[in-house]
Amino acid sequence: MAGAEFGFELRVCAWAERQWDPADADSDVLVARQLGTQRRRWDTVLIEADPDALRERAAFGPDELDPDLRSLVANAPAEWTYYRDALPDPGYPWRYAREAIHRASARGVLAERKRDNRIEIRRIAPYPDWVRRLVAIENKPDLDASAARALADQLERDVALGLADEVWVATRADATHALVTEMPSAAGVLTFDRSARGDASSGRTGEQERQPGATRERDTMDANIVWHPRTLDPERTGVRVTDHGDPTNFEYVPANEKRETRARIAERAYGRGWRAYADTMRPDCRAFDLRKDGDGYVPYCHANGCEQTAAECAGSCAEFSPEPPGWRQRGWPIEGGPGTAIKRLLDVRRRRRRPGLDERDGEAD
Structure with missing residues (x-):
């Protein structure tokens, strides 16, 4: 079910x-959802970053x-310079x-x-090489x-391209046999067991007003490594499989193109x-x-009694009921209404x- 996969994805992101x-060991880890290229999008992407550069x-x-x-x-100079002298020929x-x-000046990322x-132009700071x-x-x-x-075919393409340093599959523990027998050996396998911890009931009943984070902790997931992946080399030329027919059609992808894609x-x-799902849902319902x-939060719909997906949670939903104006006029901790407080959280x-x-915004930590 789509809803089950969406909730599982959020839990994997929170765990990661x-x-x-x-x-x-000293790397910081950033987690994101649904990123990739026009040809391939991954469910979860982890960026291991240099902490100082981050x-x-x-x-x-x-x-x-x-x-x-x-x-x-990345190319802006330390001193004021005519932009054509400072930048490489863009090719357009x-x-x-x-x-x-x-645009860069309006956003404050470049001085003009x-x-x-x-x-x-003049740089505001050197752009760091922060991705490891x-x-x-x-x-x-x-x-x-x-x-x-079907998934094994996708992973074989990921391994051949070598855009990521590692490729993994995450699933529930009862799917292990199917994975081990079908997955390419270069892909890692993670399985998750649910272990009860706390009360599984929601902290809200009926028309009780919501306060984000007020619900009690439910189940969590314990991860097990069933198969370790092979470390890939993004600095080498990759192979993009365009057709798995007979014969297989492919094209070479140079390392500099992969480097640019990884940076994007x-x-x-x-x-x-990975928490941007609330921007495409209706937390004001x-x-x-x-x-x-x-390890994290997951959205829940009390009207339908399920963990809804972003596609299901929209103004077109038959159960959509906007927050009453009175909720949005309350003070802390739900100033602006519970929906606004959820996005803020x-x-x-x-x-x-x-x-x-x-520090950049001049705010207290």
Whole structure:
């Protein structure tokens, strides 16, 4: 079921954020959902980051830098310089580079001035090389042998391309046999058992008003490594399989193209994280709630009595009932209404994994 897979994915993300053991023990770990390329999207992406460089990345704000902005901040000089002298030839008309400069200046990630009718730029800080490793996890809680064979084809392509440093499958423990017999040996296998911890009942009944985080802790998941993955080499030329027919069609992907793709994915992971699901759902619905579940929070719909997906939780839902205006006029801890407080809670937890943002914004830690 889609809902079961969505909830499982959120639990895997929460587990990874707290429990993942990076290759370099001092690395910080950023977790994101549903990232990848036009051809392939992974359920969970882990970025193992240099902690000092990750703090330096905060100078450019909490939002992701798209490829144009990242190229600007990476090439911007330390002193005021005419932009055409400072930047490499973009390969397209310079007017588009000027538009990117204006966007970067408006966001505060680049300094811009006009002198003698020429646009000059200066960096606000050096853009750091903050990514050490990228780990991809495919989440399949309900996996039989047939589904495992289809997933194995995807993982073989991931291994051949070598865009990630490691590729994993996460599933429930009862699917282990199907995985081990069908998965490529280069892919790792993680299985999760649920262990009871605390009261599984929700902290809200009927029309009781919601306070995010007020629900009692429910089940958590314990992870077991069934199969260790082979470490891939993103610095080598990869192979992109375009057709698994007879013969198999493929194309080579140079290391510099993979390096650029990894940088784009890392920036998206920094800006989006894995808690952004509330932005595409309706937390302002009277029935929307967050449940504390082990290492993190999962959305819950009291109207339908289930953990809803982002596709199901929309204004078009027949059970949608907006919060009454009175809820939005209350003070702390639900100032602006419970829906606003839910988004605020998730954003605060996301920012905690990105050191240096509060210092940039002049906020107390």
